[in-house]
Amino acid sequence: MENKLMDSKYFFYRKKITSSIMMSLTFIAALAAIIPLIFIFYYTISKGVTYFNFNFFVAMPKPVGESGGGMANAIMGTLILIGLGGAIGIPIGILSGTYLAEFGNNKFGFLVRFMTDVLSGVPSIVVGVVAYTMIVIPMKHFSALAGGIALGILVIPTITRTTEEMIRLVPSSLREAGLALGLPKWKTTIAIVLRTAWKGIATGVLLGLSRAAGETAPLLFTALGNRFWSTNIGQPMASLTVYIYDYAKSPFEDWNQQAWTAALVLILLISILSLLFRIITRSKYKTN
Amino acid sequence: MKVKSILAGLLLTLSMSVVANAQLQLNGAGATFPAVIYSKWFDQYKNMTGVQFNYQAIGSGGGIKQITEGTVDFGATDGPMTDQQLSEAKSKQGSEVLHIPTVLGAVVISYNLPGIGKGLNLDGYTLSEIYLGKITKWNDNAIKKLNPKLNLPNKAIVVAHRSDGSGTSFIFTDYLAKVSKDWSGKVGKGTSVNWPVGLGGKGNDGVAGIVKQTEGAIGYVELAYAVKNGIHYANMKNKTGKFIEPSFASVSAAAEGYAKNTPADLRVSITDAGGKDSYPISGYTWLLVYQNMKDGAKAAELVKFLKWSLTKGQAYATGLYYAPLPKQVVKLCEKRIALITANGKKIK
Numbered sequence: 001m002e003n004k005l006m007d008s009k010y011f012f013y014r015k016k017i018t019s020s021i022m023m024s025l026t027f028i029a030a031l032a033a034i035i036p037l038i039f040i041f042y043y044t045i046s047k048g049v050t051y052f053n054f055n056f057f058v059a060m061p062k063p064v065g066e067s068g069g070g071m072a073n074a075i076m077g078t079l080i081l082i083g084l085g086g087a088i089g090i091p092i093g094i095l096s097g098t099y100l101a102e103f104g105n106n107k108f109g110f111l112v113r114f115m116t117d118v119l120s121g122v123p124s125i126v127v128g129v130v131a132y133t134m135i136v137i138p139m140k141h142f143s144a145l146a147g148g149i150a151l152g153i154l155v156i157p158t159i160t161r162t163t164e165e166m167i168r169l170v171p172s173s174l175r176e177a178g179l180a181l182g183l184p185k186w187k188t189t190i191a192i193v194l195r196t197a198w199k200g201i202a203t204g205v206l207l208g209l210s211r212a213a214g215e216t217a218p219l220l221f222t223a224l225g226n227r228f229w230s231t232n233i234g235q236p237m238a239s240l241t242v243y244i245y246d247y248a249k250s251p252f253e254d255w256n257q258q259a260w261t262a263a264l265v266l267i268l269l270i271s272i273l274s275l276l277f278r279i280i281t282r283s284k285y286k287t288n
Numbered sequence: 289m290k291v292k293s294i295l296a297g298l299l300l301t302l303s304m305s306v307v308a309n310a311q312l313q314l315n316g317a318g319a320t321f322p323a324v325i326y327s328k329w330f331d332q333y334k335n336m337t338g339v340q341f342n343y344q345a346i347g348s349g350g351g352i353k354q355i356t357e358g359t360v361d362f363g364a365t366d367g368p369m370t371d372q373q374l375s376e377a378k379s380k381q382g383s384e385v386l387h388i389p390t391v392l393g394a395v396v397i398s399y400n401l402p403g404i405g406k407g408l409n410l411d412g413y414t415l416s417e418i419y420l421g422k423i424t425k426w427n428d429n430a431i432k433k434l435n436p437k438l439n440l441p442n443k444a445i446v447v448a449h450r451s452d453g454s455g456t457s458f459i460f461t462d463y464l465a466k467v468s469k470d471w472s473g474k475v476g477k478g479t480s481v482n483w484p485v486g487l488g489g490k491g492n493d494g495v496a497g498i499v500k501q502t503e504g505a506i507g508y509v510e511l512a513y514a515v516k517n518g519i520h521y522a523n524m525k526n527k528t529g530k531f532i533e534p535s536f537a538s539v540s541a542a543a544e545g546y547a548k549n550t551p552a553d554l555r556v557s558i559t560d561a562g563g564k565d566s567y568p569i570s571g572y573t574w575l576l577v578y579q580n581m582k583d584g585a586k587a588a589e590l591v592k593f594l595k596w597s598l599t600k601g602q603a604y605a606t607g608l609y610y611a612p613l614p615k616q617v618v619k620l621c622e623k624r625i626a627l628i629t630a631n632g633k634k635i636k
């Protein structure tokens with residue numbers, strides 16, 4: 001009797017100790033996962049804050065080797081490039097995702113799904129080279145348009161697959177309700193399925209666009225870069241990422257500082273984008 | 289509804305921005321070395337005339353590639369295009385490519401030897417032996433002989449070179465090929481060669497970085513990069529046996545010495561120049577332009593700019609560690625610029 005009690009006590013403590021060891025291990029692992037993020041924020045903020053002022057947003061870059069100046073053109077350029085990438089990638093992504101979920105249970109659907117997965121694994125620099133070969137060389141011109149198309153291609157798989165997954169989550173009873181009321185399938189898809197899955201799709205779009213905003217490689221030989229203010233999508237265009245790449249590896253102290261500020265601005269830009277999407281999707285949810 | 293109006297607004301701004309920007313812009317890409325003065329020039333020029341010359345420093349190799357593919361309005365390089373590259377560009381673009389020199393620069397031999405500051409002396413042959421991996425210690429007799437006053441350490445030499453296609457490498461290897469038969473036979477000259485020994489760094493900044501961080505390192509960089517990074521650089525023995533410190537004056541001297549023999553197409557190497565004040569590892573940097581351009585307005589602006597760069601533009605050179613062109617060469621440049629046409633028509 002006593003022996004048994006001892007045993008259960010022993011097991012109880014052993015379990016407790018194991019549990020607390022495992023707890024602390026997982027806690028450490030979780031901490032390790034967020035440490036890089038903390039460092040990223042710490043460095044971009046502490047190093048980027050030097051140039052983080054009004055001037056940085058409205059002034060143009062100074063000639064190489066001169067201190068001061070801002071990145072107005074690169075901030076605008078990044079916004080336009082994301083816009084272009086979105087204008088190309090969002091419609092294609094959402095439509096193909098919808099197709100895959102609602103009509104794609106056949107060989108073609110399988111093929112598209114497979115290709116999208118492959119596309120999502122293609123390194124962005126490869127997409128850049130392809131855009132250079134297919135658009136820049138025939139057009140005989142580096143252009144923001146070529147950059148936008150490269151970014152558009154990059155966001156398609158993310159948006160397609162999230163759209164598909166989100167639509168699959170819509171209960172089939174909702175579809176059946178629409179069909180029972182006499183709606184044709186296309187109308188059911190647009191008015192019921194897409195509306196219901198909207199929030200999730202928007203998250204996919206946001207993920208895609210955030211990735212596009214952070215890309216450098218596909219822009220290096222498509223949008224190229226620009227030292228001047230340019231909003232013409234037929235011309236080379238500046239972007240924050242390409243400026244970070246150029247400035248961070250330059251031998252000029254001042255430029256290294258500005259690269260950090262550009263990184264900070266880029267992070268803020270993506271955060272604002274994400275916030276904007278949250279607000280839009282929330283209000284949409286309420287009206288439903 | 290909100291989403292739709294935001295999307296519509298986005299599309300509207302995009303489509304408007306296509307129409308709005310009618311300002312003339314010329315695009316160019318190429319060498320990193322002249323990027324400092326080019327961006328200064330283009331900034332000044334835009335302020336004066338409103339015309340935008342967008343220059344992206346992607347390297348000499350990239351500049352040649354883009355002018356060959358016709359994706360830029362002008363290119364830039366520190367190593368002249370070969371005959372084969374020129375004929376390839378012509379067959380692809382239907383126009384000759386002209387080399388227009390803009391300024392001159394020095395490739396300096398920078399080193400990192402604690403305890404030894406400025407004033408290391410080197411000659412071409414010894415340098416080639418170091419880069420061939422035959423001289424491996426700083427207190428090698430060949431180096432000692434050139435520096436009797438310095439107390440050279442018994443330290444391994446860490447050789448640094450460029451890893452990318454580079455005009456700086458071209459000037460450097462062109463010089464070594466001239467002063468060492470061994471080098472020209474085993475390695476040769478070019479924007480990228482098979483280096484027998486050493487560490488590769490990307491860009492002038494990359495090599496400067498290796499030298500700065502590695503004790504016992506030696507590397508070649510453009511003068512401006514050595515000065516701005518505060519690294520010491522060697523005096524080079526020139527053809528007349530004098531040790532010359534690299535500076536815009538000694539580069540100009542090298543160019544003056546060669547000016548009479550400049551060929552009409554202006555593709556000339558001025559390494560190992562004669563003349564007692566010449567720095568031996570000097571070189572031109574060129575803008576690459578099409579002899580016949582398709583866009584009349586762009587051609588006219590490019591010609592105007594080139595003329596400006598040869599006259600008023602030269603005044604910016606020395607302050608940024610470049611050497612201005614010799615007068616004779618400027619005259620030759622003007623003759624070349626006069627050849628530029630737009631759709632076969634002369635430009636006024």
